[in-house]
Amino acid sequence: MLFELALSxxxxxxxxxxxxxxxxxxxxxxxxxRDIRGSLNIGxxxxxxxxxxxxxxxxxxxxxxDWVEPLEFMPHEDDVEIGFEEQLTD
Numbered sequence: 001m002l003f004e005l006a007l008s009x010x011x012x013x014x015x016x017x018x019x020x021x022x023x024x025x026x027x028x029x030x031x032x033x034r035d036i037r038g039s040l041n042i043g044x045x046x047x048x049x050x051x052x053x054x055x056x057x058x059x060x061x062x063x064x065x066d067w068v069e070p071l072e073f074m075p076h077e078d079d080v081e082i083g084f085e086e087q088l089t090d
Contacts, residue, residue, distance in 0.1 A: 001027060002019065004039075004040055005018045008040040010040070044076065044077075047074055048070070050073070051072075051073035051077075052070045054070070055067075
């Protein structure tokens with residue numbers, strides 16, 4: 001979590017600066033924010049927003065069965081992994 005805060009410039013630009021400038025309470029609050037809202041990486045958030053807009057524009061002209069997922073337009077996003085239980089049901 002500390003490196004992500006440092007990369008985002010929250011509390012400083014190095015892990016040492018983040019440790020010295022933020023309290024443990026603030027770090028925990030940022031961790032909770034990240035869990036609720038997603039990544040602090042602005043590039044990733046822009047990529048997700050752009051993919052959602054592209055998918056929405058394509059899907060408005062297609063039938064529901066043919067819709068594309070926004071994930072198809074996010075080259076830097078990890079693939080969704082299927083859990084063990086879901087693999088058994090397939």
